[in-house]
Amino acid sequence: EPEVTQTPSHQVTQMGQEVILRCVPISNHLYFYWYRQILGQKVEFLVSFYNNEISEKSEIFDDQFSVERPDGSNFTLKIRSTKLEDSAMYFCASSDGLAVEQYFGPGTRLTVT
Amino acid sequence: QKEVEQNSGPLSVPEGAIASLNCTYSDRGSQSFFWYRQYSGKSPELIMSIYSNGDKEDGRFTAQLNKASQYVSLLIRDSQPSDSATYLCAVNGVTGGGNKLTFGTGTQLKVEL
Numbered sequence: 001e002p003e004v005t006q007t008p009s010h011q012v013t014q015m016g017q018e019v020i021l022r023c024v025p026i027s028n029h030l031y032f033y034w035y036r037q038i039l040g041q042k043v044e045f046l047v048s049f050y051n052n053e054i055s056e057k058s059e060i061f062d063d064q065f066s067v068e069r070p071d072g073s074n075f076t077l078k079i080r081s082t083k084l085e086d087s088a089m090y091f092c093a094s095s096d097g098l099a100v101e102q103y104f105g106p107g108t109r110l111t112v113t
Numbered sequence: 114q115k116e117v118e119q120n121s122g123p124l125s126v127p128e129g130a131i132a133s134l135n136c137t138y139s140d141r142g143s144q145s146f147f148w149y150r151q152y153s154g155k156s157p158e159l160i161m162s163i164y165s166n167g168d169k170e171d172g173r174f175t176a177q178l179n180k181a182s183q184y185v186s187l188l189i190r191d192s193q194p195s196d197s198a199t200y201l202c203a204v205n206g207v208t209g210g211g212n213k214l215t216f217g218t219g220t221q222l223k224v225e226l
Contacts, residue, residue, distance in 0.1 A: 033214075048213060
């Protein structure tokens, strides 16, 4: 069964450093998403991406964040200068249409020290 | 602010019983509704989707939607200890093109032997 994959599973970084989180969405899906979940809190939407551009972003997704589809399979989330409050699980998801099922990857645990 | 509300629980049921999980949402224009299961430290796993009023059954799971009351529920029949997890209600709205899932805080379910 096709699934979303993410690397790395755990990333530790120092405050102010740049990190890139990587995702490989399900191969025939066209819509890609990033969500995050701070420990003990709800899953929060960050950004959606379609046809090589951002289609929607949340207030959390400020200028420190960017997304890219560098090739036909990868989808990345970059945080330019990490803050302590960026520590969270980051989930990539994909779907084959709008307002339909989104399938989540296993997540990357980001720890900012 | 579009909200999705769930009772955080824990909801404890004996093995073999029916577990009933509830969710309300504030955006009357919401189009699609999902239940995800999340084990501790893992990513959300899609278990049910529902798009129109009424009931939808899949194995031991039944999702119910009432758009007039802005209410979604999930019934789990013959509950098993492996069903013990946090159940997340997620709603996909109309604003922003229907990309974004808004999650509730989740209901923790404990199935006791």
